[in-house]
Structures are given as C-alpha cells and as structure tokens.
Amino acid sequence: MATFEPVLTKGVGQLDLTDVAAYRKNGGFVALEKALKDMTPESIIAEVTASNLRGRGGAGFPTGKKWGFLPKDGRPRYLVCNCDEAEPGTFKDHMLLEQTPLQLIEGLILSAYAINAAHIVVYIRGEFLEGYRIFMRALSAAREAGYVGDNLLGSGYSADILVHRGAGAYICGEETAMLESIEGKRGEPRLKPPFPANAGLFGMPTVVNNVETLCCIPHILTRGAAWFASIGPPKSPGPKIISVSGQVQKPGNYEIPMGLPAGELLQDYAGGLLPGRTLKAIQPGGGSSAAIFAEDLHTGIDYDSLAAKQTMLGSGGFVVMDDTTCMVRASMTLVRFFEYESCGQCTPCREGGQWVHRILRRLEAGEGSDADLLVLNTINDTLTGTNLCPLGDSIMPFLLSVLRRFPQEFAEHVTLAGCPFDPARRMVAA
Amino acid sequence: MAEHGDAQAALIPFLQYCQEQDGYVTQQAVSDAAALTGITDGEVESIVSFYSLLFQHPVGKHIIHACRTLSCMLGGADRLHEHIRRRLGVRNGETSADGEFTYQEVECLAACDKAPCLQHNLQFHYNVTPEEFDRLLETWRAQPAGAALPAE
Numbered sequence: 047m048a049t050f051e052p053v054l055t056k057g058v059g060q061l062d063l064t065d066v067a068a069y070r071k072n073g074g075f076v077a078l079e080k081a082l083k084d085m086t087p088e089s090i091i092a093e094v095t096a097s098n099l100r101g102r103g104g105a106g107f108p109t110g111k112k113w114g115f116l117p118k119d120g121r122p123r124y125l126v127c128n129c130d131e132a133e134p135g136t137f138k139d140h141m142l143l144e145q146t147p148l149q150l151i152e153g154l155i156l157s158a159y160a161i162n163a164a165h166i167v168v169y170i171r172g173e174f175l176e177g178y179r180i181f182m183r184a185l186s187a188a189r190e191a192g193y194v195g196d197n198l199l200g201s202g203y204s205a206d207i208l209v210h211r212g213a214g215a216y217i218c219g220e221e222t223a224m225l226e227s228i229e230g231k232r233g234e235p236r237l238k239p240p241f242p243a244n245a246g247l248f249g250m251p252t253v254v255n256n257v258e259t260l261c262c263i264p265h266i267l268t269r270g271a272a273w274f275a276s277i278g279p280p281k282s283p284g285p286k287i288i289s290v291s292g293q294v295q296k297p298g299n300y301e302i303p304m305g306l307p308a309g310e311l312l313q314d315y316a317g318g319l320l321p322g323r324t325l326k327a328i329q330p331g332g333g334s335s336a337a338i339f340a341e342d343l344h345t346g347i348d349y350d351s352l353a354a355k356q357t358m359l360g361s362g363g364f365v366v367m368d369d370t371t372c373m374v375r376a377s378m379t380l381v382r383f384f385e386y387e388s389c390g391q392c393t394p395c396r397e398g399g400q401w402v403h404r405i406l407r408r409l410e411a412g413e414g415s416d417a418d419l420l421v422l423n424t425i426n427d428t429l430t431g432t433n434l435c436p437l438g439d440s441i442m443p444f445l446l447s448v449l450r451r452f453p454q455e456f457a458e459h460v461t462l463a464g465c466p467f468d469p470a471r472r473m474v475a476a
Numbered sequence: 477m478a479e480h481g482d483a484q485a486a487l488i489p490f491l492q493y494c495q496e497q498d499g500y501v502t503q504q505a506v507s508d509a510a511a512l513t514g515i516t517d518g519e520v521e522s523i524v525s526f527y528s529l530l531f532q533h534p535v536g537k538h539i540i541h542a543c544r545t546l547s548c549m550l551g552g553a554d555r556l557h558e559h560i561r562r563r564l565g566v567r568n569g570e571t572s573a574d575g576e577f578t579y580q581e582v583e584c585l586a587a588c589d590k591a592p593c594l595q596h597n598l599q600f601h602y603n604v605t606p607e608e609f610d611r612l613l614e615t616w617r618a619q620p621a622g623a624a625l626p627a628e
C-alpha cells in the first residue's frame with residue numbers, strides 16, 4: 047500500500063496553505079528563515095547540488111549544476127519560474143500553484159537568493175485564471191509578512207516577484223520561447239547556444255526552473271541534501287508528483303518516492319483499472335513520451351529507469367489506456383496536439399505534424415491505405431532529429447511505440463475500412 | 477516588466493487589458509500598442525495571431541474552451557463535443573447565431589484527472605456530461621455578462 051509520507055503535498059486538501067499562518071504551522075518558511083540567517087548563497091548551491099535534485103519540468107537537468115553555470119560577470123541575473131504547464135496528461139504544477147502557492151514563493155526566494163538574482167518573474171499559463179488570482183493573494187500576504195520585498199528578515203537581501211500571464215501557446219513552456227514571450231514577442235524558441243545562463247531574459251544571465259523543482263528547495267534546506275538524495279535511486283532521487291489520468295479508478299496527483307514501480311502507482315495509488323478491463327498501454331511521461339506496456343509494470347518511475355525503456359519520465363503525466371481504447375485514435379489525438387501547437391519555424395515539425403495527423407485521421411475514418419501505413423513506418427527518419435526544439439521530436443515517439451506493438455490494429459483500419467473500436471464512425475464526425 | 481528591458485515587454489499585458497475592455501483586440505488597440513512599444517501595426521498583429529487567448533475578431537460574451545486532448549478523449553470528450561456543437565448550432569471555432577457563445581476545442585487544460593473538462597470564460601468545469609452541459613448553459617444564459625477573458 048501507499049505509505050510514502052508526502053513532502054511537497056503535505057497538508058494539501060486538509061489545510062488552507064494559501065494562508066501564511068497555516069503554511070507556517072505546516073513547516074513553511076523555516077528554510078527561508080534559516081537560509082537568510084545562516085547560509086551563504088554558495089552553501090545553498092552546494093546543498094542543492096549534493097541533493098542530486100533534477101529539474102521537474104521535463105528534461106531532468108541537475109538543478110545545482112544549472113545554477114552553477116551562471117557567469118560571474120556582475121550583470122543582473124533573472125530567475126524565471128515556468129508555470130506554463132500544458133504537456134498532455136500533466137496537472138501537478140496547476141495543483142501546486144493553487145493549493146500551496148506559499149511553498150512556491152518560499153522556493154523562489156531561496157533560489158533567487160542562492161543565484162543572487164535581482165529579479166524574479168513567474169510565467170503563469172493564461173488559462174490558469176484561478177491559480178493566478180490565488181497566487182497574487184498569497185504573494186501580497188507573503189509580502190506583508192516580510193518574506194518578499196526589501197531587506198528580507200533583516201538580512202539586507204531584497205527580492206520581488208513579478209508575474210507574467212501567458213496568452214495561450216503550449217510552446218511558451220519551452221524556456222527560450224518563454225523568454226521571447228515575456229519580452230513581448232511571438233513565443234518562438236531561440237537557437238541554442240547561447241543558453242539562457244549567458245543570454246536569457248533581456249540578454250541577461252537567466253535561470254528557468256519548473257514549479258515543482260522550486261517547491262523542492264525549501265525541503266532540501268530544512269531536511270538536508272542527504273535526506274533528499276536517499277529517497278529513490280541515487281542519480282534520480284526525491285519525492286515526485288505524478289499526475290495519473292485516463293482509464294483508472296482514481297485519477298489524480300500522487301506524490302511518490304522516485305523509483306516506485308509503475309505497477310504500484312497504478313494499483314496502490316490510482317486504484318487500478320476499471321472493472322473487467324485489461325491494460326493496453328501507459329504513456330508514462332506526458333504526451334511526448336513513448337508508451338510502456340503490461341510487461342513493463344516493474345519499471346521504476348524515475349529518469350534513468352524509464353530512459354532504459356526507450357521512454358522518459360518527462361513531465362510526470364501518466365496516462366493509462368485499457369483494452370477498449372483504439373491506438374490509432376489515441377495517436378491521432380496526440381499528433382493533432384503537436385500539429386496545433388507547433389510554432390511553425392521548422393519545416394519537419396510544421397509539415398510533418400500535419401502529414402501524420404492527416405494519415406491517422408484517414409485511417410480512423412476508414413479511408414486509409416497501405417501506402418499510408420508505409421509512410422507512418424518510415425517518416426520518422428526525416429521528421430525526428432531535424433528540428434530546432436524538442437517539440438518536433440515529440441510528434442513520433444508515442445505513435446511509433448504503439449505502431450510497433452500493435453501493427454495489426456493499424457493494418458485492420460485499412461482492411462476493415464474503418465475503426466474496429468468505432469464501427470459507427472461517430473468519432474470522426476467532427 | 478517594461479522598466480526592465482524595453483517597452484515591448486509591456487505589449488502582451490497591454491493587449492490583455494485592451495481585450496478585457498473591448499472583448500477582442502480592436503484595430504485601435506493594435507495601433508495604440510504599436511505606438512506604445514515602437515513596433516509596427518503589422519508586427520503587433522503577427523504577435524496577436526500567435527496567441528490563442530488573444531482574439532483578432534469579435535467573439536461571444538461566453539467563451540467555451542473544451543479540452544480534446546488524450547485524457548479528456550478517454551473520458552468521453554468526443555461525445556460531449558458533439559453534443560455542445562449541436563446545442564449551440566456551431567462548428568469548432570464558431571460563434572452561435574445569436575452572437576452569445578464562442579465555442580473552441582482546445583488542447584490539454586491541465587485538469588486531466590477530471591475529464592472531460594472545459595472552461596467557460598476561463599472558469600473550470602470538471603467531469604462534464606452532456607446533461608451537465610445543458611444545466612450549465614442555462615446558468616450562463618441567466619448570468620450577467622462580465623469580461624469574457626478577464627485580465628485580472
């Protein structure tokens with residue numbers, strides 16, 4: 047059974063953690079008080095590095111290392127918080143923003159202090175209107191209580207937080223597109239290098255971190271790097287929130303120790319499959335990740351174990367599909383997502399996404415051909431690895447994984463001239 | 477933000493504010509934004525067109541964003557969307573004949589555990605069945621119009 051004691055979600059659903067007093071009672075602001083009194087920025091970076099915390103935004107880059115890349119050239123630095131969560135199947139940052147915004151604020155101030163950032167910008171997805179309002183209330187409460195603003199707790203350190211509301215574009219979650227967007231431009235990813243550490247927001251040294259990454263920081267400082275590093279596999283440790291959705295009994299966010307076998311998450315936390323169903327596929331790390339299958343349920347949920355299965359932990363969006371779900375349909379839905387969200391700069395991403403979407407749509411409508419199947423099986427070589435940002439390389443992984451696993455299901459859409467799961471063709475009426 | 481970099485950083489917040497007042501980004505707002513930030517009207521338009529929550533044309537007082545991505549699809553989004561289109565007499569992306577409701581199918585809204593979900597003027601509604609939608613429609617019709625996409 048689920049026995050892991052929650053860290054990031056402690057008190058969520060029981061206490062009103064948007065209230066400063068309640069958050070303090072829950073252990074909040076202890077790290078900030080300790081750090082501003084007794085810790086130097088260097089010692090915080092050392093502690094975060096020793097914890098082996100890896101970024102929770104998708105790429106899993108070591109946080110301490112990222113902070114250490116900033117050039118020491120005296121230019122003003124920026125800390126940008128990525129709260130643009132829009133990866134299919136992922137809803138953890140949305141929850142952290144609404145349920146425990148003061149934890150995010152504490153993480154932001156600690157991180158800004160550690161990297162000596164002059165300015166903090168929080169980029170909140172435009173659709174999160176309620177989350178934005180909650181965050182703004184929490185921010186003014188934290189300011190009033192002396193945790194945000196000038197000369198924090200008498201330390202001489204000052205930090206303020208600015209909020210930028212997104213205007214609708216998944217690609218703005220990519221860190222350089224986000225910087226463009228904050229600068230008032232179209233959210234198109236930049237060519238790297240230069241990396242944001244050298245030339246980020248307004249050309250200044252910048253760190254971009256995910257909401258959940260930042261929420262880990264206070265706990266690492268209060269309980270120590272060794273404690274954090276001891277949870278789960280040493281190279282991929284810590285508590286991790288997994289967003290479980292799809293065809294399970296109890297969808298929701300679950301905080302697990304890294305490395306928990308996928309089957310235990312499914313069974314013990316999410317209540318298992320719906321009655322009478324069997325498992326068909328799981329997308330373990332958001333819309334960009336390749337599927338795992340029933341024989342993979344022993345696989346640990348962490349960066350390296352999932353990479354060894356040719357997929358990824360990614361954003362932690364865990365979508366479960368059972369035997370009633372058509373894999374052509376599921377792939378079509380995801381490819382349509384990437385087609386729609388492509389910023390259009392790169393031809394393979396822009397044109398390839400459209401092409402693959404049209405083929406899957408034809409198959410689903412019963413108008414597909416063997417030639418279509420051939421394209422699906424071969425287009426990857428030109429579509430993937432030829433794009434400026436990882437979005438273009440996210441179009442194919444799920445589709446290829448289920449195409450390899452269920453070739454007969456794709457072929458049947460041609461021989462039956464329709465979808466075996468949807469004989470009435472209701473789904474393609476739109 | 478503009479005080480940090482250049483004036484263009486004020487562009488999107490300015491457009492969001494204009495849209496809250498006028499319902500969409502009017503030609504006047506485009507020209508004002510261009511004057512404010514020192515770029516051309518064409519550049520402003522290209523930026524507006526990039527973002528799905530900025531509208532270049534008038535829209536209804538009620539904006540319905542219904543999620544169509546994988547988890548919502550698994551939760552029955554197709555059936556719900558078919559129902560909504562029929563009820564409002566629209567196709568995806570259109571505004572109802574009375575000009576009241578704009579309907580847009582959108583991508584993952586980060587509420588996938590409560591599928592299918594939708595937003596009405598950016599307020600979430602979860603686990604929406606066709607019957608629940610009809611009930612919501614009545615309350616929206618009865619409700620005084622606020623800003624379709626509130627900036628604050």
Ligand SMILES: Cc1cc2nc3c(=O)[nH]c(=O)nc-3n(C[C@H](O)[C@H](O)[C@H](O)COP(=O)(O)O)c2cc1C
Nearest residue numbers: 101102103128130131132219220221255256259436
């Ligand atoms: C297409 C695309 C979308 C992304 N969306 C998000 C997102 O919504 N939230 C996020 O934190 N990171 C997202 N990322 C990853 C960011 O580029 C960046 O790596 C991350 O914010 C860094 O934070 P971390 O080191 O704390 O993980 C996205 C990346 C790509 C390529």
Ligand code: SF4
Nearest residue numbers: 391392395433435438
């Ligand atoms: S890969 Fe796609 S989303 Fe990324 S920069 Fe190229 S066109 Fe834009």
Ligand code: FES
Nearest residue numbers: 543548585587588
């Ligand atoms: S798939 Fe609909 S909210 Fe995520």
